[in-house]
Amino acid sequence: xxxxxxxxxxxxxxxxxxxxxxxxxxxxxxxxxxxxxxxxxxxxxxxxxxxxxxxxxxxxxxxxxxxxxxxxxxxxxxxxxxxxxxxxxxxxxxxxxxxxxxxxxxxxxxxxxxxxxxxxxxxxxxxxxxxxxxxxxxxxxxxxxxxxxxxxxxxxxxxxxxxxxxxxxxxxxxxxxxxxxxxxxxxxxxxxxxxxxxxxxxxxxxxxxxxxxxxxxxxxxxxxxxxxxxxxxxxxxxxxxxxxxxxxxxxxxxxxxxxxxxxxxxxxxxxxxxxxxxxxxxxxxxxxxxxxxxxxxxxxxxxxxxxxxxxxxxxxxxxxxxxxxxxxxxxxxxxxxxxxxxxxxxxxxxxxxxxxxxxxxxxxxxxxxxxxxxxxxxxxxx
Amino acid sequence: xxxxxxxxxxxxxxxxxxxxxxxxxxxxxxxxxxxxxxxxxxxxxxxxxxxxxxxxxxxxxxxxxxxxxxxxxxxxxxxxxxxxxxxxxxxxxxxxxxxxxxxxxxxxxxxxxxxxxxxxxxxxxxxxxxxxxxxxxxxxxxxxxxxxxxxxxxxxxxxxxxxxxxxxxxxxxxxxxxxxxxxxxxxxxxxxxxxxxxxxxxxxxxxxxxxxxxxxxxxxxxxxxxxxxxxxxxxxxxxxxxxxxxxxxxxxxxxxxxxxxxxxxxxxxxxxxxxxxxxxxxxxxxxxxxxxxxxxxxxx
Numbered sequence: 001x002x003x004x005x006x007x008x009x010x011x012x013x014x015x016x017x018x019x020x021x022x023x024x025x026x027x028x029x030x031x032x033x034x035x036x037x038x039x040x041x042x043x044x045x046x047x048x049x050x051x052x053x054x055x056x057x058x059x060x061x062x063x064x065x066x067x068x069x070x071x072x073x074x075x076x077x078x079x080x081x082x083x084x085x086x087x088x089x090x091x092x093x094x095x096x097x098x099x100x101x102x103x104x105x106x107x108x109x110x111x112x113x114x115x116x117x118x119x120x121x122x123x124x125x126x127x128x129x130x131x132x133x134x135x136x137x138x139x140x141x142x143x144x145x146x147x148x149x150x151x152x153x154x155x156x157x158x159x160x161x162x163x164x165x166x167x168x169x170x171x172x173x174x175x176x177x178x179x180x181x182x183x184x185x186x187x188x189x190x191x192x193x194x195x196x197x198x199x200x201x202x203x204x205x206x207x208x209x210x211x212x213x214x215x216x217x218x219x220x221x222x223x224x225x226x227x228x229x230x231x232x233x234x235x236x237x238x239x240x241x242x243x244x245x246x247x248x249x250x251x252x253x254x255x256x257x258x259x260x261x262x263x264x265x266x267x268x269x270x271x272x273x274x275x276x277x278x279x280x281x282x283x284x285x286x287x288x289x290x291x292x293x294x295x296x297x298x299x300x301x302x303x304x305x306x307x308x309x310x311x312x313x314x315x316x317x318x319x320x321x322x323x324x325x326x327x328x329x330x331x332x333x334x335x336x337x338x339x340x341x342x343x344x345x346x347x348x349x350x351x352x353x354x355x356x357x358x359x360x361x362x363x364x365x366x367x368x369x370x371x372x373x374x375x376x377x378x379x380x381x382x
Numbered sequence: 383x384x385x386x387x388x389x390x391x392x393x394x395x396x397x398x399x400x401x402x403x404x405x406x407x408x409x410x411x412x413x414x415x416x417x418x419x420x421x422x423x424x425x426x427x428x429x430x431x432x433x434x435x436x437x438x439x440x441x442x443x444x445x446x447x448x449x450x451x452x453x454x455x456x457x458x459x460x461x462x463x464x465x466x467x468x469x470x471x472x473x474x475x476x477x478x479x480x481x482x483x484x485x486x487x488x489x490x491x492x493x494x495x496x497x498x499x500x501x502x503x504x505x506x507x508x509x510x511x512x513x514x515x516x517x518x519x520x521x522x523x524x525x526x527x528x529x530x531x532x533x534x535x536x537x538x539x540x541x542x543x544x545x546x547x548x549x550x551x552x553x554x555x556x557x558x559x560x561x562x563x564x565x566x567x568x569x570x571x572x573x574x575x576x577x578x579x580x581x582x583x584x585x586x587x588x589x590x591x592x593x594x595x596x597x598x599x600x601x602x603x604x605x606x607x608x609x610x611x612x613x614x615x616x617x618x619x620x621x622x623x624x625x626x627x628x629x630x631x632x633x634x635x636x637x638x639x640x641x642x643x644x645x646x647x648x649x650x651x652x653x654x655x656x657x658x659x660x661x662x663x664x665x666x667x668x669x670x671x672x673x674x675x676x677x678x679x680x681x682x
Contacts, residue, residue, distance in 0.1 A: 146465030
């Protein structure tokens with residue numbers, strides 16, 4: 001049996017529409033300093049951080065080797081430094097593997113993104129399509145989400161009304177989250193009157209462009225208590241990647257998410273997901289995804305997404321108390337922030353958004369067009 | 383993107399890298415069929431019978447090498463999913479709003495993303511039967527299929543060349559033999575019963591020695607060229623001028639030809655040179671025309 005891995009500390013900047021007065025290094029330093037302050041961790045060879053994993057993207061940063069500008073922050077002169085150019089929850093997966101395999105004991109995770117600096121987030125995601133068959137047609141993640149929302153809507157009976165309720169509630173929660181100071185509450189009428197982006201997706205159904213940084217310290221079971229009294233244990237992880245071409249996929253059917261969840265639940269020994277979690281953090285980039293991912297994770301009944309919205313199941317199941325991605329996190333950090341928020345809840349450090357007596361949690365990340373790549377992480381505290 | 387320059391500097395990045403991607407031998411064959419023969423092709427796995435469009439050299443289910451097993455597919459298919467794109471980005475193939483759909487060709491197993499035109503947004507639905515409309519000019523990409531349109535809609539009506547598709551030097555013509563009947567009908571249409579056209583005995587006494595067709599009759603043969611060939615259906619003629627050079631006798635076969643000589647970018651009109659020749663290649667008239675080429679009608 002490999003050793004357990006605990007999340008010792010979590011730090012985040014605020015997430016704002018445009019942090020024009022900060023370079024990405026400034027944002028990341030704020031996170032690193034907070035982590036050092038919380039844990040006393042350093043880069044010393046024997047006892048310090050054994051491996052740093054940053055999360056950033058060359059295209060979002062419009063520079064090659066986007067981690068190059070962070071070498072000092074990551075202790076890159078002292079030891080192992082890695083970068084993932086993927087949704088940030090992969091850094092957590094990677095750190096977990098590095099510790100469980102016995103290579104290192106202590107891992108720093110640090111993700112950052114300034115979406116505001118690009119002319120358009122859609123132009124960035126357009127580049128993830130192949131140049132022969134899909135780029136000429138103008139695909140990006142927004143139009144892909146439109147195709148998926150239409151497919152899921154036909155299957156699930158989710159209406160414009162349902163989607164508006166999701167957005168109103170997400171903004172309500174985000175407005176209570178001090179890390180999302182730019183949030184404006186919206187009314188049903190405002191959402192229902194908002195312009196269409198890619199039918200049935202409206203402007204207010206989409207996660208806003210944002211800037212910010214998030215980080216964590218992970219440690220092996222036997223070292224955790226050097227850094228925290230309230231560790232959060234990673235009990236299960238699961239990834240799954242669906243096919244590349246949108247037409248090869250059943251866009252309304254959650255194929256990859258179900259596979260990712262199955263892997264995570266198996267590793268965590270969970271047989272009944274509906275009763276397994278006290279709180280859930282989902283990456284809802286677009287409003288339709290909240291009930292769709294709930295179904296895919298088996299947290300509500302298959303085809304029961306519409307009913308779950310009508311019953312405001314998010315209160316009972318404590319889903320996205322943070323405001324979720326609809327509250328405003330960068331594409332690259334959506335799942336990472338979900339894991340960070342879930343860990344804060346379990347540590348009892350979630351402040352104004354703290355849930356009661358939460359012992360177990362699920363965090364979910366997603367990347368690629370129309371939910372191509374899903375990650376599921378299960379967490380618990382002692 | 384906002385730029386705050388009062389308290390800090392920002393530098394404008396202008397990253398753009400013109401680049402040539404090699405499509406690979408499988409991708410190249412697909413594009414060449416599309417470009418040279420206007421044929422959509424796919425690769426079929428003989429083990430599981432799955433037909434892949436766009437083509438893939440290996441079956442993802444069976445891991446069989448299927449790179450030589452090309453099949454030709456029809457231009458018709460069914461919409462399996464769609465959205466209406468309303469936001470504007472530089473990478474889009476046309477100005478929004480437009481429909482992006484997943485189209486499964488008849489005989490294929492993998493739908494692929496493309497554009498659907500020619501249907502009101504409110505009528506768009508999954509299950510819609512569509513057919514490919516090929517681009518008039520190749521770009522050697524998937525956009526050699528310009529778009530898909532509903533199979534049953536506007537049968538036989540295909541708009542002519544748009545302003546952007548027209549090039550100087552493009553030409554088209556229409557040929558017809560002028561009979562006695564044509565002349566009599568034209569006399570009735572125009573009210574021009576001049577004996578020069580209708581009375582052989584009168585005409586014998588004139589310098590031409592026999593009846594001739596009305597000057598406007600061969601001239602009118604340019605109408606089918608402009609309206610139905612070049613630019614074609616949807617064209618509006620703004621001005622046609624002609625100078626008559628030689629008479630047209632009964633039984634003469636007249637060819638009216640129009641050639642694009644100038645594109646006028648400000649108004650998006652084109653100027654055309656007109657020639658009218660008979661069966662001896664003798665110039666019977668020449669002139670010019672100013673026309674407004676068709677504007678795509680695929681609006682909601």
